[in-house]
Amino acid sequence: MRKIAAVAAAAAACAAAVLAAPSGPAYAASGAFTGTLTDGASWVADVPAHWNHTLILYSHGYGPLTAQDAPDAATKTQLLAAGYALVGSSYSGPSWWAMASAVDDQFSSLAAASRITGRPHRTIAWGTSMGGLVSALEAQDRRHLVDGALTTCGLVAGALNLNDYQLYGEYALAHLLAPGQPVKLVRYTDAADAGAAAQSLSTVVAANQGTAAGRARIALGAVLLNEPGWYTGPAAPGPRDYAGQEAQQEQEIATFLLPFIMTARQQVELAAGGNSSATKGVDFGAVLDSSAHAGEVRALYRAAGLNLETDLRRLTRDADIKADPAAVAALARTSMVSGHLGVPELDIHTIADQLVPVEQENWYGKLVERRGGGPLLRQAYVNTTGHCAFQPAETIAALHAVEHRLGTGRWDATTSPGALNAAAGGTGRYVRYEPPRLAGGLGEPR
Template sequence: MPARTRLARTTAALGTAVTLCVITPLAAQAETPTPRHLTGTLADGATWIADVPADWNGTLLLFSHGFGPTVAQDAPSDATRTELLAEGYALAGSSYDPKGSMWALESAERDQFATLDAVKGEIDEPRRTLSVGQSMGGLVNARIARDGAGRVDGALGLCGLVAGGTDLDNYQLDAEYAIARLLLPAEDLKLVNFTSAAEASATATRLTSAVTTAQSTPRGRARVALAAAFLNLPAWAPGQERPAADDWAGQEEQQYAWLAQGLLSFVEGGRYAVEQSMGGNNSWNRGVDYAGLLAESVHAPQVHALYRAGGLDLQADLRTLTRGAAIDADPAAVRTAQRTSSAGQGLGVPLLDVHTTADNLVPVEQENRFADRVRAAGDAGLLRQAYVERQGHCAFTTAETIAAVHAVEHRVATHHWAGAADPAALQKAALALGLDGAAYVPYRPAELTVGR
């Protein structure tokens, strides 16, 4: 019998009970949950935001944002936020302390935990809580995965800077130094201990100009390739076909494309922010053997081939670099970096890290460095790493991100990965969402090239 017919007959039969039939649906409607957007301020001045959907599924995602302005964010992108809320996830995240450097690692982990407490004071207790972090926030996320047992249940890292601040500054310094020493030998270019953003920008402009000039000759291109190898720079740039494995010139051309797009400006601006946060320079090259360093690089065959083509003596250049390496770190800055900006010393909860295979800002090789540390701590069983075949930093589709969230939630719910984070499973799950495609692939990154 149609519902409306049943209601009419019930109304006629009950008479005065009609009032009850009307009031009950209205009362239920008044109690229907509605979406909530929450905001607040923490003790150190950091702000936080949270979005809770009307049909919350009981899982709260705590999002750690990347390097940049200290503004509260609760999702990696608008599209991902929309999809997560549609699936019933609640989202939260903080700005980190806005009074200091954009490299806000001194406060980020603390502020994320404080945000979690603040949000829980406004909503029902989550059934489970997952930490998610992107780029620099991926380092924050890895620290939360290490320290957050009992506060979070699992973690997802996206293009995370998981090798930490000192490894980052050291391999970047090796590349900057190679450019300055080999392409600007008559100049005493400042590479560390920047006193202002303008000073860092001036160094970036000079280095980029030197690379642009060098690109016009075979010898110059060989030296650009050497610096790119030290930078762990992928040889596959956006909008281009991947060069063949033995297309050495094509690989260097695409590495140059990354550099020509302003990569060194980002690197030097980041160094200034890190030095602000650490209270000094936390990188060094004194004692680095540059021949040994190149030998560890996946790009070594390319560099050897281009040096031969350019008629240059590679060993002579490497000796020049080794002899001239005289930059020392500030020991206090190194200690601060270890305390605030390192990860991998263990895991307290399951962690899935996802990375693009050709990341120009946070090289995929960082994942290998991080995994070595987690393995040494005895927590390899908690870690899974997955890779997306694509160029760019944090260049994930919404489907790839959502599938990774589901994989972490599966691990938390079942206490076993059971293949949920394998590339085939992630690819299948992402495509099944019918969103914007996916490119999960089997992949094993090379070792990170960094001076010790």
């Protein structure tokens, strides 16, 4: 424990130190700044009076295209008080899935901020959710415009994985729970079309929760969606409390998840120029077998007296959705990582994330390892439920760990749960955790 405390103290001291002014243009101004890029995106920057010469390039998540330079007001206040300058852009669209423009817009915003501050001693990319995918892409950019990256609740497995496994779960729910009620799952004409489909499927899920057969099939859909069995409450249901896990999954799917992801799919399709996902040719039995949570499904099917293999064969036999090759190519180009890291990166994730399942970290970690970037990447996990449900102290502790790596060339023990908890003031929520394999999608990274 003394070693962990010492490492945490060293990391905090490294982060708090005011660095010597770099060469380049003199530090010019402090305050809040805004501007517009040539493609129409806006940017915002905040520069403290006593700048520590570290610039944080913040990438916001999926949502309205509004410029943002910190994840929340409390974190922003603490970062500015500690001397960090902040900058971030709105991205320029054409939809809320703005991955085609996000990285370039962020780097253009960085250039704009640097003209105000002077050249920073170091620049750290920090991204949240979809913005975590942006920061992961920035971390592999060959121009080396950032020195390190902090990815929080990041969509690091990319859009093709996300769209595939979400479609698998939606298809299973629609096809097994409402076989005579067609639910539109792809190629939405507009936001209203997607919203109507989401409402229809959410209603179907809620209506089936009252029977054992319905609960078993909801569990199957949830596992194909990579959904956690913890949505509310201070602690997760027990590892074999399958009924408790399914009850939480039904609640999150019907009331929160489907309305979000099905309307988001329309925005992704708008950006990609079509549908990138397919069910045709998918072996749904193999997908289920790849999940660490298959035991829940098998137990609930047994309790309901249903034949799971019959349902899985039915899903495989009847699957007929095909992807649009051009849309697949567009998302492969704009919304997937290569795994070739150029700078150190720390990812943090909650263990029960409904929108970006923690299993994405498993897929991403394997990809980076296979590309030879394992020594540059560290991943840490917070024992709570919710998407991006971090406390400001927890994310700032992670930032300090990145700074320690940049300052010393070593991670040391700064990304261990003990060191991160100590650096965060003793929250105690960082835990040792191995994320399960991501079910569905592109399969294991190659």
